[in-house]
Amino acid sequence: MDEADNQICEWAELYALGGLDEEQRLEFETHLTGCADCRKVVEELREIVDVLPLASEEVSPPEGMKERVLGRVLAVEESKKTSLADALERSTVRGVHETIVPPAPAPETPFSPSAVKAKATPLSRNSLLRGACAILAVAAAALAIYSVSLQRDVSGLKKQLALTGAPSTELKVNEVVQLGPAAQDIVAKGLATIVIDAKGTHLLVQAEKLPELSGSEAFQVWLIKGDVKKSAGTFLSSAGTGAMYYTFDPQGYDTVAITLEPDGQGEQPRGRPILIAKIAG
Amino acid sequence: MTEALDDRELMKRIGDKEPSALENLYDRYEKVIYSFAYRMVQDAMAAEEVVQELFLRVWTHSERYDESQGKLTTWMFALTRNIAVDMLRRKSVRDRGVPVEDAALHAVADESLEPAVVVEMRTEGQRMREVLAELSRDQLQVIHSIYYGGMTQQEVAARYNIPLGTVKSRVRLALKQLKRHFKAQERREGYHG
Numbered sequence: 135m136d137e138a139d140n141q142i143c144e145w146a147e148l149y150a151l152g153g154l155d156e157e158q159r160l161e162f163e164t165h166l167t168g169c170a171d172c173r174k175v176v177e178e179l180r181e182i183v184d185v186l187p188l189a190s191e192e193v194s195p196p197e198g199m200k201e202r203v204l205g206r207v208l209a210v211e212e213s214k215k216t217s218l219a220d221a222l223e224r225s226t227v228r229g230v231h232e233t234i235v236p237p238a239p240a241p242e243t244p245f246s247p248s249a250v251k252a253k254a255t256p257l258s259r260n261s262l263l264r265g266a267c268a269i270l271a272v273a274a275a276a277l278a279i280y281s282v283s284l285q286r287d288v289s290g291l292k293k294q295l296a297l298t299g300a301p302s303t304e305l306k307v308n309e310v311v312q313l314g315p316a317a318q319d320i321v322a323k324g325l326a327t328i329v330i331d332a333k334g335t336h337l338l339v340q341a342e343k344l345p346e347l348s349g350s351e352a353f354q355v356w357l358i359k360g361d362v363k364k365s366a367g368t369f370l371s372s373a374g375t376g377a378m379y380y381t382f383d384p385q386g387y388d389t390v391a392i393t394l395e396p397d398g399q400g401e402q403p404r405g406r407p408i409l410i411a412k413i414a415g
Numbered sequence: 416m417t418e419a420l421d422d423r424e425l426m427k428r429i430g431d432k433e434p435s436a437l438e439n440l441y442d443r444y445e446k447v448i449y450s451f452a453y454r455m456v457q458d459a460m461a462a463e464e465v466v467q468e469l470f471l472r473v474w475t476h477s478e479r480y481d482e483s484q485g486k487l488t489t490w491m492f493a494l495t496r497n498i499a500v501d502m503l504r505r506k507s508v509r510d511r512g513v514p515v516e517d518a519a520l521h522a523v524a525d526e527s528l529e530p531a532v533v534v535e536m537r538t539e540g541q542r543m544r545e546v547l548a549e550l551s552r553d554q555l556q557v558i559h560s561i562y563y564g565g566m567t568q569q570e571v572a573a574r575y576n577i578p579l580g581t582v583k584s585r586v587r588l589a590l591k592q593l594k595r596h597f598k599a600q601e602r603r604e605g606y607h608g
Contacts, residue, residue: 153567187451193453210475
């Protein structure tokens with residue numbers, strides 16, 4: 135072993151801990167293939183380094199993280215599979231309702247759906263292509279989550295195997311609506327997908343280009359029927375995008391809306407409406 | 416019941432694109448992965464982003480996990496660290512803070528429902544914390560900066576104004592001690608895992 139090799143051998147601990155830069159790392163990995171001593175050192179140290187992540191003090195994940203993470207992961211994956219044309223076709227086949235930017239009755243309260251509708255602008259309609267892609271992503275995520283809920287039903291698992299084993303495209307999306315901006319200065323856009331099955335009615339909301347959050351602010355999704363506004367949950371955005379999954383009892387809600395709230399604790403809307411759409415409920 | 420599936424079986428099902436398997440894996444490791452990501456990036460939203468990217472990679476590239484190369488957690492932790500390091504690097508290195516040694520964060524765990532594998536990880540984590548506490552301040556500094564802070568040896572040398580050779584020797588000594596003490600504690604506690 136020459137002197138250069140000896141010097142590289144001294145990187146074994148730094149390599150195991152992750153302290154080499156990219157170039158050094160590649161150099162060391164090349165060296166590893168021919169140096170049994172270093173392989174042994176690295177192998178032994180790996181047992182220790184592997185435990186370092188566990189030494190992090192436990193921190194409780196933010197509320198709703200699971201739904202957001204799984205919703206996005208499954209949506210991203212599914213959206214890769216299908217072309218835009220497929221998305222449009224499938225949306226039609228599944229009886230997707232048309233995008234709704236309804237006419238405008240007189241404004242009432244700060245968070246009256248009719249009030250925000252009155253402010254809807256062409257901004258909400260200029261993104262059909264992107265919207266179609268997003269429709270697919272959301273619908274796919276809803277289908278995937280629907281599939282998860284089926285599979286969770288352990289007692290009925292065997293009976294449902296045939297169903298869950300079938301391609302997710304066989305599942306029914308009952309309604310997809312595009313969420314429109316609630317004010318002129320909002321560029322956000324989003325989709326609400328509703329899936330109904332034996333377990334209930336499921337709502338999947340996904341939005342992008344959302345305003346940045348600060349402090350304890352959070353986005354909150356509301357199901358609205360007249361004056362009744364029911365929280366469907368909160369979510370945080372990541373790089374302007376966010377998603378949320380919610381199961382609810384259909385009670386004739388006619389509107390779904392997203393507001394930017396000072397925190398995620400409110401039972402009634404206090405913040406600014408961001409996105410809104412009519413739903414058939 | 417899927418709860419009892421081992422990691423290998425779960426990964427096989429994830430490879431078959433079973434969302435329930437991904438959910439199962441998520442439930443099993445959410446807390447440890449999130450805590451580790453939080454420890455590195457020191458921000459709840461950024462940590463959630465790391466977790467999301469990790470599970471996206473697990474879901475889309477499950478075939479990259481080679482069980483002959485080690486435990487699933489080894490692979491997932493390495494991915495988590497890579498994602499977090501990339502995130503930290505997108506920020507200016509100069510602005511980057513070194514993750515604080517864990518203070519009393521809001522650690523709330525409902526241990527009654529946790530599978531054995533999670534309980535075991537918690538025990539190992541506690542053991543490692545105790546062993547880390549035995550390191551000298553200088554040794555801890557290099558471990559924290561490199562492993563949790565994602566710094567290279569050059570960056571540590573520059574930040575703390577110490578020669579590269581010193582960084583290297585501190586890392587070597589720190590890992591040697593960790594290994595010795597960790598093994599000794601395992602023996603003391605009669606650990607057979």
